[in-house]
Amino acid sequence: MVPWGGFTCCLSAAALYLLGRSSGRDAEVLKSVTRVNQLKELAQLLDTACKVLPLVVTISGRVGSDTPISCEYSGLRGVIVEETAEQHFLKHNDAGSWIQDSALMLSMCKEVPWYLDDGTDRVYVVGARGATGLVLTVGSEVFEESGRSLVRGTLDYLQGLKMLGVKRIERVLPTGTPLTVVGEAVKDDIGTIRIQRPYKGPFYVSHKTIDQLIANLGKWARWYKYASVGFTVFGVFLLAKHAFQYIMERRRHWELRRRVLAAAAKRPGQDNEGSTGNDENGSDNTKKDRLLPDLCVICLEQEYNSVFVPCGHMCSCMACSSHLTNCPLCRRRIEQVVRTFRH
Incomplete structure (x- = not known):
């Protein structure tokens, strides 16, 4: 059997x-990016440092814009606004119960040109929605209960649905929010500086x-490495145990x-000795036959001591026969197991 647990732990560790x-x-x-303390220094820095390599x-x-968006529900003014609408309902499952x-229903995003302003100058930010670490503030969260008619509600119920309502969430990047931006600084032909x-x-x-x-x-780097070591140790333990x-x-x-081979090797010599000396004595032959172990074909540890009914085969011990439904020899269904005793 393949030790999937150990392999999974090792792959997780990697x-x-x-x-x-x-x-x-x-x-x-x-740590290696250039830190700009005041935005008014960025223009001079671009003129000197950006001639050879891109300047990161x-x-x-603080966030600002000449054309901010007025949010419909929260009343906030922002530069990025995301609106989502989710239909919540109860669904009738196969078990006969209702689950939520x-x-x-709706996912919409609006963004206007915006910039960062520190009082000395302003720098426009482009493509912020694809940046790492951007978290929008939840401006409003409204739940509108379902106002469906009786006929529509009945049709939904016949289809296994109960409409609860619509949840509308409005997320926004408000103006005046302090932000830190790390990116490439560029200047266009008219002298406007932007970060992208x-x-x-x-x-x-x-x-x-x-x-x-x-x-x-x-x-996070340290925690990932500690977890990697832990998964590695546990995975190696599982593989070694297997x-x-x-x-x-x-x-x-x-x-x-x-x-079994040693007992089988002794069997022929014992049979020859018994045939020359005690052919008429059946009890002596029976004792000699017992020198060859009658092992269970399932576990190969205990002697077989159970008879299968109705086929009559005897090839396993009582412990193993309790887990069988068909005879291992003839594949006939076992209706009863009878235990035998040796004298």
């Missing part, structure tokens, strides 16, 4: 190790500072085989 290594590598990359920087400021379930996803490198939009991001990645059990099982079968 995956966790790779995750920890990736988190540690991201933390080292964040980290900046901080939901289905997505680099071709190769980190792209973060987070409420945490750059130091908090580095500390968090380092913490290997030990396999070796002991093979040794037990080899020992039983050796005993």
